[in-house]
Amino acid sequence: MDLHHIFITLFMTFSCLLVVEVNCKSESYKRKDVIVVGGGIAGMAAARRLLKEGNIAVKVLEARTDRYGGRIWTYREAATRVRGVDVEVGAGLLNTKAKSNSLIKMAEEFELDTESSGSLQVHFVDKNGEKKVYFGDNVTDLYTEVFKIVIKALRSAQEAGVDRPVNEVLLEALELTYNTEKDQKYDQSTIEHVIRSLPVTVLQNFSSALYKIENDFGWDKTVIDGMGALLDRIVAGSGMELPIKVELNKVVRNIKMDRERKKVLIRTLDRKQIVADAVIVALPVGVLKSENVIFEPPLPTEKKRALTDVGIGYSSKVVIGFDEAFWPKDVGTFNVFSEVASNGFLQIWNNAYRLSGNPFLIGNIFGEEAKLWETKPEELKKLVKLVLGELFGAETIKAHEIKTFIHSNWSTDEFILGSVSYPRIGNSPDLWKDLQKPVCPYIFFAGSYTETVSHVDNLHGAYNSGVRAAEQYISGICRKTKDPKKKDKKKQNKDEKNNKKKKDSKDKQRKDEL
Structure with missing residues (x-):
């Protein structure tokens, strides 16, 4: 446990001793463990937002062995004495006209040229x-x-x-x-x-x-120093912020909801299993379309249909x-x-x-x-x-x-499989609502393809999607959403009671007739 989390734990304990009304066993005061799958800018944005809450431990799993960043790749090793802008193999431009482009302001705060x-x-x-x-x-x-x-x-x-x-x-x-x-x-x-x-x-x-x-x-x-420099600052944090913990060479193959333990299980290609309170899936849409990651139980029909329908290009x-x-x-x-x-x-x-x-x-x-x-x-x-x-x-x-x-080889790279997402003929704007929707109670989604049509396939859209996914978890959106199984059970119980009333009423009517 790092010093930041030790401080939070001591603070909570001290608060409980002073204020008896505080229920220290409450779920809201327990440290939560959240795993982010995918080390692109969407995943890093989600991790950074979660860390700001203080009582959430976050780890990012990245499939590559040599770097994080996804389609941000400032390849400085390609040549000597270069600036980042010289070797920008991935994303290279920020949109100054976008109303919600927080990355431009962030670059200024980080004092990047x-x-x-x-x-x-x-x-x-x-x-x-x-x-x-x-x-x-x-x-x-x-x-x-x-x-x-x-x-x-x-x-x-x-x-x-x-x-x-x-x-x-x-x-x-x-x-x-x-x-x-x-x-x-x-x-x-x-x-x-x-x-x-x-x-x-x-x-x-x-x-x-x-x-x-x-x-x-x-x-x-x-x-000028490349988009990689901007991402590195996000990962490192600023001021008193903790750096984001990133594990490389972690190829996720299975994400399973364990309802009995109220946990989510993330299994990787190296036969390791991580148990967490939630997972934010920030993988490229091409990877999800390939179904190289198996979800248990399978993703809901509307989520799978949305992933199938959204356009992917190169x-x-x-x-x-x-x-x-x-x-x-x-x-x-x-x-x-x-x-x-x-x-x-x-x-x-x-x-x-x-x-x-x-x-x-x-x-x-x-x-x-x-x-x-x-x-x-x-x-x-x-x-x-x-x-x-x-x-x-x-x-x-x-x-x-x-x-x-x-x-670059974004189209054939097994960890990307395409670099452009876009609306195809026949797509409804509601498709992006389905892409943004979490699979409650444990799985959330981030990535440029999950944003609204006006933010499809760009860096600030990807960043915003990570923040949005983190805030969905923080806000307890899944706690506010009724479990369909519980809802079905209640309906079943209600139907059984109504049927029993009808039967009792018919039995009484027969007795009266006799």
Whole structure:
């Protein structure tokens, strides 16, 4: 028992001696043991919130052997003398437009350096190698035209009341616009390239009824030392806060509710069993969909249906370090549209040099191609050089040495199995209520996929979900929810009493008739 818990125990005991009205055997004064399964930001947020209560002992179980963090992976070991922003293999941006993004405030409190992602430069390369470059006000005008079409298309689709894939809705609206409206500022193929590059159009069957375009704005804040530094501060705590206890190499395989002992049992692959008062499951949705974790009894039907129905997609990153920076150093992001760089494949490149002074570029891949190229690193490297050649010149790329080449594998990683959750066609907003709902009395759920549609698949949504799951446990939400078994038993007893009354009434009637 650590000093903090010893202090709490002594305080409770002393209080009981002074105030006889206090029932020291009360459940509320007993120390509770809570296990968090999953060491990503959702799990760490849950653990940090629970620790603030003082009378709760918390432990986080993480499956990986070398790190915690989930899809936060600032891979500093990949190269020497780098800043976190240079080697951000996982989540890399915070949303400044989100109303409930506590992570930005947290980064400030931790005194972590943050910067905006910077300006955007757009390159269009045709099949003959001819290139057109947009920057400054021209980029703003281009994307303004794109989003006018997107907003109009979504409004029409939502007013029609028929849920359809976002990509179909947007491309139909584009066709209609150029068939019915003359004197367009940009040619149709230019606008189509941009629309097809949007992550929302790359994902399969993204619901147009539930898509909120405002979620695609505001991703422009970077932590210079990396998101890993932010997570490390959350784990370590600040001031008088206790650090979060994390156990690595703990692959959870079974979670069982033991109603007789009023406990939950967590069993791991190393044949160990942990007994706790509650568990917060903060695993990625892909892992839960795979059913690699067995729940006893099985999860309720509505929970399993929600996990099955929520959309899951793929994204990955390529981190490439050169001997020197040979690209425009003051540009924050390069977008490229070509025959190779299309439909979400290596179209967005973040310039780490502008933030760190180190010659690193980070490319992004969205959709099914992310899953495909994770298993073909050598072929991927060739395509990376080809796309960067389209951006900055093939001869320039040949003249510079690649010092670092890293790519993520979130789609095939057994502890992630996908990196994007989203609303699919036919999903109801109530689906997220089912994802958030605990399996009472012992199992709670956290993760970006459990948040409302407006917070699906982002860091602050994942963080908020962890806090929410912890507060569900702290508030005693399961104590307020009637046990369905007890409810059924009461109903059965009531029915038996009513049947007995009816029988007695009939027997009395027969006697009177005789």
